Amino acid sequence: xxxxxxxxxxxxxxxxxxxxxxxxxxxxxxxxxxxxxxxxxxxxxxxxxxxxxxxxxxxxxxxxxxxxxxxxxxxxxxxxxxxxxxxxxxxxxxxxxxxxxxxxxxxxxxxxxxxxxxxxxxxxxxxxxxxxxxxxxxxxxxxxxxxxxxxxxxxxxxxxxxxxxxxxxxxx
Amino acid sequence: xxxxxxxxxxxxxxxxxxxxxxxxxxxxxxxxxxxxxxxxxxxxxxxxxxxxxxxxxxxxxxxxxxxxxxxxxxxxxxxxxxxxxxxxxxxxxxxxxxxxxxxxxxxxxxxxxxxxxxxxxxxxxxxxxxxxxxxxxxxxxxxxxxxxxxxxxxxxxxxxxxxxxx
Numbered sequence: 001x002x003x004x005x006x007x008x009x010x011x012x013x014x015x016x017x018x019x020x021x022x023x024x025x026x027x028x029x030x031x032x033x034x035x036x037x038x039x040x041x042x043x044x045x046x047x048x049x050x051x052x053x054x055x056x057x058x059x060x061x062x063x064x065x066x067x068x069x070x071x072x073x074x075x076x077x078x079x080x081x082x083x084x085x086x087x088x089x090x091x092x093x094x095x096x097x098x099x100x101x102x103x104x105x106x107x108x109x110x111x112x113x114x115x116x117x118x119x120x121x122x123x124x125x126x127x128x129x130x131x132x133x134x135x136x137x138x139x140x141x142x143x144x145x146x147x148x149x150x151x152x153x154x155x156x157x158x159x160x161x162x163x164x165x166x167x168x169x170x171x172x
Numbered sequence: 173x174x175x176x177x178x179x180x181x182x183x184x185x186x187x188x189x190x191x192x193x194x195x196x197x198x199x200x201x202x203x204x205x206x207x208x209x210x211x212x213x214x215x216x217x218x219x220x221x222x223x224x225x226x227x228x229x230x231x232x233x234x235x236x237x238x239x240x241x242x243x244x245x246x247x248x249x250x251x252x253x254x255x256x257x258x259x260x261x262x263x264x265x266x267x268x269x270x271x272x273x274x275x276x277x278x279x280x281x282x283x284x285x286x287x288x289x290x291x292x293x294x295x296x297x298x299x300x301x302x303x304x305x306x307x308x309x310x311x312x313x314x315x316x317x318x319x320x321x322x323x324x325x326x327x328x329x330x331x332x333x334x335x336x337x338x
Contacts (some may be wrong), residue, residue: 007282040245040248040249041249041252042249042255042289043246043247043250043253043278043281043282044246044282045242045245045246045249046210046242047242064279
């Protein structure tokens with residue numbers, strides 16, 4: 001049915017995306033990554049064929065959870081034995097393994113079918129900016145959330161030369 | 173006289189011969205490709221074929237919806253590559269009076285990206301031409317204020333935080 005006229009070798013190759021998770025909200029980033037892993041951003045998408053790409057996410061250790069989720073969000077699993085409900089708070093899980101929160105989020109956002117395992121295998125998470133896929137990366141994508149500068153990112157000259165707001169407002 | 177009295181014995185004797193065999197063969201042939209006994213044994217094949225025909229009947233109707241769902245996913249992907257969402261694209265095309273159906277839109281999105289871009293542009297133009305002068309929220313949204321800014325006494329915004337391009 002579909003004419004292959006404008007399909008090139010590049011149409012069906014698997015791309016490798018690099019995403020920096022620093023200061024990105026976990027859920028929003030996971031949603032975007034899940035779409036990339038499924039290949040739903042491609043007009044050649046088909047559910048029976050895995051059209052997904054590889055996604056390398058770096059700095060997952062610096063991803064963000066809003067509100068008081070670090071202290072309140074619980075990750076639960078049951079060991080199968082009676083009384084074996086294990087609960088762990090997001091903060092502790094993050095200390096144990098900084099990639100787990102994002103991994104679980106993306107895993108939950110993929111459709112629960114036989115392709116999920118293969119798609120998760122194409123996900124590469126790294127807690128810091130070191131990753132071993134430099135030769136494979138084809139595109140770098142911005143995260144879904146805008147990145148702001150924190151106070152530590154400003155140089156001391158910028159801080160001292162910053163206009164005095166408090167004094168100005170007191171005049172209003 | 174004698175024949176009319178015992179009518180049971182009046183019917184001609186019929187040996188079944190090959191009739192059953194041929195009927196069964198037809199069914200079992202339709203069940204080719206089914207698992208183990210269901211493609212070989214008539215009793216199992218009969219049930220299998222009955223299910224298969226029923227599924228085929230209903231799924232011929234479902235196929236139309238399945239295809240449209242697939243086209244929508246592909247149109248969404250192509251639209252987002254052009255800076256639009258599926259909903260905005262379809263709305264813009266409706267406003268512009270473009271009646272290209274989803275099958276063709278999906279086809280163009282996959283095989284002729286330039287044509288799809290042209291279609292997306294007509295949709296965008298139509299959406300931009302829509303003015304809503306009475307809606308305060310839309311007007312406020314159009315004012316491009318940098319985030320977390322304060323207005324200085326002379327009226328210019330004072331930028332407190334900057335957005336770093338990723």
